[in-house]
Amino acid sequence: MKAVTLKYSSALALALIIGGCASPGGSIYVPAGGSSRDVEDAPEPPRSEREAAPTRTERKSEQPSESAAEPEQERRTGSPSYQEAGDQLSPAAKSLIQQADSLLAQGNAPAAIAQLERAQRIAPRSAEVYFKLSEAYVAAGQLGSAEQFTLKGLSLAGSDARLQRSGWMLLADIRRERGNVAGANQAEQRANAL
Amino acid sequence: MTCLQPCRFRYTRAMKKTSPPKKSVKKKTGKGRSARRPWFWRLFWRVSLIGLVLLAGWMVYLDAVVTSRFEGRRFEVPSRVYARPLELYDGASVSSGSLQRELELSGFRKGDGVRPGTYSRSGGRFLISSRGFLFADGLEPRRRLALTIYSDRVQEFRVVEGDNAPIVRLEPAQIGGIYPAHKEDRVLVQLEDVPDLLTDALLTIEDRGFYEHYGVAPLSIGRALLVNLQAGRVVQGGSTLTQQLVKNFFLTREQALIRKGNEALMSVLLELHYEKDDILETYLNEVYLGQAGTRSIHGFGLASQFYFGESIRDLDLHQVALLVAMVKGPSYYNPRRHPERALARRNLVIDVMADDGIVSAAEASKARARPLGVSERPSYSENRYPAYIDLVRRHLSRDYKEEDLRSEGLRIFTTLHPGIQYAAEFAVTDTLSRMDSGSRDTTLESAMVVTARDSGEVLALVGGRDPQFAGFNRALDARRPIGSLIKPFIYLTALQDPERYTLISPVEDKGFALVFDDDRRWEPKNFDKKERGEVPLHQALSRSYNLPAVRVGLDVGVDAVQETLQAFGVTSPISRYPSMLLGSVSMTPVTVAQIYQGLATSGFNTPLRTIRQVTDASGEALSRYSLEVDQVADPAAVHLVQYAMQETMQEGTGRAAYRSVPQQLSLAGKTGTTDDGRDAWFAGFSGDLLAVTWIGRDDNGPTTLTGSTGALPVWARFMEQVPQHGFSPVVPDGVTYHWVNAQRQALTDEHCDNARLVPFMAGSEPAQEVTCAGNLQRRIRGWFEGLFQ
Numbered sequence: 001m002k003a004v005t006l007k008y009s010s011a012l013a014l015a016l017i018i019g020g021c022a023s024p025g026g027s028i029y030v031p032a033g034g035s036s037r038d039v040e041d042a043p044e045p046p047r048s049e050r051e052a053a054p055t056r057t058e059r060k061s062e063q064p065s066e067s068a069a070e071p072e073q074e075r076r077t078g079s080p081s082y083q084e085a086g087d088q089l090s091p092a093a094k095s096l097i098q099q100a101d102s103l104l105a106q107g108n109a110p111a112a113i114a115q116l117e118r119a120q121r122i123a124p125r126s127a128e129v130y131f132k133l134s135e136a137y138v139a140a141g142q143l144g145s146a147e148q149f150t151l152k153g154l155s156l157a158g159s160d161a162r163l164q165r166s167g168w169m170l171l172a173d174i175r176r177e178r179g180n181v182a183g184a185n186q187a188e189q190r191a192n193a194l
Numbered sequence: 195m196t197c198l199q200p201c202r203f204r205y206t207r208a209m210k211k212t213s214p215p216k217k218s219v220k221k222k223t224g225k226g227r228s229a230r231r232p233w234f235w236r237l238f239w240r241v242s243l244i245g246l247v248l249l250a251g252w253m254v255y256l257d258a259v260v261t262s263r264f265e266g267r268r269f270e271v272p273s274r275v276y277a278r279p280l281e282l283y284d285g286a287s288v289s290s291g292s293l294q295r296e297l298e299l300s301g302f303r304k305g306d307g308v309r310p311g312t313y314s315r316s317g318g319r320f321l322i323s324s325r326g327f328l329f330a331d332g333l334e335p336r337r338r339l340a341l342t343i344y345s346d347r348v349q350e351f352r353v354v355e356g357d358n359a360p361i362v363r364l365e366p367a368q369i370g371g372i373y374p375a376h377k378e379d380r381v382l383v384q385l386e387d388v389p390d391l392l393t394d395a396l397l398t399i400e401d402r403g404f405y406e407h408y409g410v411a412p413l414s415i416g417r418a419l420l421v422n423l424q425a426g427r428v429v430q431g432g433s434t435l436t437q438q439l440v441k442n443f444f445l446t447r448e449q450a451l452i453r454k455g456n457e458a459l460m461s462v463l464l465e466l467h468y469e470k471d472d473i474l475e476t477y478l479n480e481v482y483l484g485q486a487g488t489r490s491i492h493g494f495g496l497a498s499q500f501y502f503g504e505s506i507r508d509l510d511l512h513q514v515a516l517l518v519a520m521v522k523g524p525s526y527y528n529p530r531r532h533p534e535r536a537l538a539r540r541n542l543v544i545d546v547m548a549d550d551g552i553v554s555a556a557e558a559s560k561a562r563a564r565p566l567g568v569s570e571r572p573s574y575s576e577n578r579y580p581a582y583i584d585l586v587r588r589h590l591s592r593d594y595k596e597e598d599l600r601s602e603g604l605r606i607f608t609t610l611h612p613g614i615q616y617a618a619e620f621a622v623t624d625t626l627s628r629m630d631s632g633s634r635d636t637t638l639e640s641a642m643v644v645t646a647r648d649s650g651e652v653l654a655l656v657g658g659r660d661p662q663f664a665g666f667n668r669a670l671d672a673r674r675p676i677g678s679l680i681k682p683f684i685y686l687t688a689l690q691d692p693e694r695y696t697l698i699s700p701v702e703d704k705g706f707a708l709v710f711d712d713d714r715r716w717e718p719k720n721f722d723k724k725e726r727g728e729v730p731l732h733q734a735l736s737r738s739y740n741l742p743a744v745r746v747g748l749d750v751g752v753d754a755v756q757e758t759l760q761a762f763g764v765t766s767p768i769s770r771y772p773s774m775l776l777g778s779v780s781m782t783p784v785t786v787a788q789i790y791q792g793l794a795t796s797g798f799n800t801p802l803r804t805i806r807q808v809t810d811a812s813g814e815a816l817s818r819y820s821l822e823v824d825q826v827a828d829p830a831a832v833h834l835v836q837y838a839m840q841e842t843m844q845e846g847t848g849r850a851a852y853r854s855v856p857q858q859l860s861l862a863g864k865t866g867t868t869d870d871g872r873d874a875w876f877a878g879f880s881g882d883l884l885a886v887t888w889i890g891r892d893d894n895g896p897t898t899l900t901g902s903t904g905a906l907p908v909w910a911r912f913m914e915q916v917p918q919h920g921f922s923p924v925v926p927d928g929v930t931y932h933w934v935n936a937q938r939q940a941l942t943d944e945h946c947d948n949a950r951l952v953p954f955m956a957g958s959e960p961a962q963e964v965t966c967a968g969n970l971q972r973r974i975r976g977w978f979e980g981l982f983q
Contacts, residue, residue, distance in 0.1 A: 031345045032914065080844070082833075083922045083924055090285050092283030092286075095360045122281060124646070125881065
């Protein structure tokens with residue numbers, strides 16, 4: 001277990017430090033109603049489109065008609081969205097991860113996991129949080145969970161080669177520890193290919 | 195509960211006196227035997243002896259009652275259910291209105307933002323003074339916070355006083371309780387937590403001689419008797435605190451001489467065995483101080499919260515005096531119902547305190563001048579979230595016994611998000627009442643589930659169109675066919691094989707008939723009864739065409755689709771008839787939310803949770819319910835399905851959502867409709883939230899609604915109210931985007947006609963290319979498009 005910790009932790013720490021400098025990405029935050037309008041503060045007057053809703057009801061079709069009547073609906077509203085990298089950590093999330101780090105250093109993995117779950121709730125699209133959870137689960141001796149959180153982190157690492165690399169190395173270590181040599185080698189190859 | 199000091203969990207009477215001073219009852223036998231009337235004395239002695247033996251026996255019995263019940267007694271303390279605590283930090287997503295509602299729900303009062311438990315607001319600027327709270331992972335200390343809400347986000351977050359931290363949790367709102375059968379509610383306090391002012395006032399008013407008497411105070415009984423005789427009615431009680439406690443503790447409420455006798459005897463016995471402070475502490479927790487519906491308010495700890503929304507530690511003189519004033523008659527002096535009476539008696543108490551020198555005359559006159567200061571309403575109302583609590587209780591029942599929940603004072607930390615719950619309830623009630631006015635149809639019902647997309651925490655649950663009604667919980671118990679909600683799982687199964695299927699694979703939108711062995715025929719139809727010939731797969735999904743879905747489903751196999759559904763979290767048996775490909779399989783809204791969690795998170799199944807943690811009354815963790823993830827599908831294949839589900843919102847059956855939802859909020863989702871509109875479904879997600887809505891009738895009757903016209907408006911009404919991140923999935927390893935012409939099955943240039951940017955699993959993109967060199971005009975337009983947008 002000790003060897004595992006040594007092997008990946010340096011790579012992970014590196015990724016987390018440098019990850020902060022990666023290209024800015026992140027999901028778009030949209031305030032309610034597109035503005036700071038609040039339901040209770042300013043009860044919204046009924047909108048005309050909504051009053052027209054019953055006429056749609058009569059159409060009884062789940063499919064949009066090919067000749068859509070509403071002009072604003074003819075054009076598509078955008079194209080499906082995607083991003084090349086996960087979100088960055090906010091200072092608040094970073095501070096929780098630091099707390100978790102010191103708890104891990106004290107050998108208190110369950111408390112570290114509790115703090116990391118707080119971090120996950122406010123930064124659910126950051127690969128780093130999941131890699132840290134994986135580290136905490138390794139410390140807790142729950143390698144199955146550790147492997148899953150590594151995979152989850154990898155799914156969010158996107159084009160960030162350093163995060164990808166440290167994620168695959170972490171996965172290789174965990175799989176080897178679990179006796180899955182083939183899976184470990186495969187993960188290692190992925191890491192080295194980056 | 196704002197129990198900073200750990201409340202004592204087991205309320206045992208450890209402090210039994212080590213050597214109770216034995217007091218044998220001795221009768222004076224002053225006179226000798228009289229020779230004149232020996233028969234009389236003989237009889238007298240015999241009767242006396244028998245009486246004495248009986249009395250002694252009775253005393254032994256009472257003593258056993260008193261010691262065993264007082265000794266072994268622990269208060270049955272209800273379990274408290276909390277919402278998730280609000281986390282405040284720079285960038286936290288919350289609107290001003292929602293923050294204010296949340297503060298009120300957590301028992302904060304509008305004030306100066308300096309006194310603990312108050313906040314002040316000026317526009318988007320908030321000052322909050324937290325009380326501190328003992329969480330299972332540690333104490334969140336008292337702090338004063340300053341922040342500004344701008345564009346529905348916390349900005350300029352600052353700790354003004356107290357431990358500095360970039361992120362702070364407020365005390366969570368209590369959203370329910372699990373009560374003992376007798377419905378007594380209390381918050382246990384220890385004597386050292388109770389301000390001296392309160393105990394001094396209590397003893398002055400109720401029992402001056404408490405620390406001197408032996409349980410009964412004959413003098414005060416005599417005095418009370420005199421006063422009552424003079425007045426001709428009961429004006430004053432002569433009971434000591436001990437007697438009052440005995441009365442509440444051991445005896446029934448009937449007024450009888452025998453009972454009075456027992457009360458006195460038991461009081462003396464209690465005093466023999468136990469320290470004064472033990473008796474006083476028990477009294478402080480036992481005394482009845484009010485009523486909230488069927489729930490009775492016991493003890494000063496809870497009364498302080500119930501009437502003032504404050505911890506007993508923080509009470510001022512006028513508040514202390516009011517609580518003490520109410521001991522005499524909690525309903526007669528109810529400050530919410532009879533403020534004049536309560537005020538008069540409160541001031542009387544203040545006067546007596548001043549007379550006795552407990553407070554100075556100046557303090558007293560200042561306190562007398564203050565209003566009652568009672569909070570508007572009890573800090574939380576019972577059963578505000580019946581559907582949600584129902585789910586919490588079902589989850590609890592897996593690990594806890596009902597009797598423990600009712601009596602052990604457990605603290606249950608749930609994942610309920612009051613702001614999201616508010617928005618969900620509003621979306622359901624508002625949309626359904628609009629539909630009513632269109633069709634005069636008041637039998638439509640609805641259910642809604644909202645979860646956090648990446649953690650699986652259930653944030654809100656609506657069990658019907660009347661969210662306050664604690665009846666049939668449709669979100670958990672209405673098992674209905676899911677219709678087209680099944681289609682993403684069919685296409686996911688297909689897309690996992692990139693050699694055979696891509697998003698632009700042509701699929702046939704053409705009718706056919708299946709003939710079974712027993713000669714039955716099945717001829718699926720499109721919803722609009724049209725047939726379109728060949729359509730690309732992504733379009734078949736975003737427009738929810740039935741015929742291609744069934745064809746693809748039969749091609750990959752019903753069993754394979756069934757396996758996908760099971761991997762994503764369906765545990766009940768799934769029919770293997772081909773009709774399952776059109777969603778004949780029934781599920782509850784919660785189950786739909788569970789299986790869509792995997793679609794929303796790139797193939798990671800995340801078990802839904804309503805409980806983060808359960809602790810005992812002292813804050814010690816009993817169980818934690820951790821985040822779990824389990825990869826059940828290839829993230830690359832899920833990414834392709836997510837593409838088509840986004841297209842659903844932009845071009846397909848879900849696009850009506852953007853009539854009200856801001857354009858920049860990217861969403862993904864899927865409609866579902868069953869025969870004759872018996873069920874209208876919508877399931878979809880943003881970057882932060884996953885929501886499932888259902889509309890139908892309890893009797894399974896037909897409606898004129900579809901997923902698009904029934905369930906989607908509720909869903910959209912919800913989404914438009916909540917500030918959140920758009921859905922923008924990270925491109926997984928092994929997926930690349932290409933501009934393609936689906937009709938020609940070829941790569942093409944960005945600005946060619948019919949060009950579409952589509953994700954492919956590596957190697958599955960088309961090999962050939964088509965150019966549109968001839969269409970220079972179109973290309974020029976394309977180049978400039980970017981410039982002027």
